[in-house]
Amino acid sequence: MKKDLHPANYRPVAFKDMSNGDVFVSKSTINTRETIEIEGVEYPLVKLEISSSSHPFYTGKQKLVDTAxxxxxxxxxxxxHIQNKQK
Structure with a gap:
């Protein structure tokens, strides 16, 4: 195997689904500016628009989430433009 192929700075990071507020912790190398405290431990925070806890494919609900x-x-x-075409 090639040396130094994978990053060495994996650490626990909190990911927050902004559509429903769910938070989960996983290892990542992503750089963040925000942090969140979970059960007395402070983690770097990554905000997500949608995750497996709110995506219709995983939840089985056909709901359009338009957070933006x-x-x-x-x-x-x-x-x-739309008004001009209707005239």
């Missing part, structure tokens, strides 16, 4: 308001942003941006 993408549809509203699209409608605001292109509302003039």
């Amino acid at each position: 308001g993408r549809v509203d942003k699209f409608m605001n941006r292109y509302s003039k």
Whole structure:
């Protein structure tokens, strides 16, 4: 095997699903600026828009999660074009 192929700085990191608030801890090398305290231990925090605890494939619920308001942003941006085409 090649030496120094994999990073050596794996550490526990907290991942938080912003759509439902679930938090889980896993090992990662990702750099973060925020931290969170879980059961008295402070972990680096990574915020996720969606994870396996809220994704429709894993939950079995067919629910559209639009946390960033993408549809509203699209409608605001292109509302003039849409109105002109309807006339």
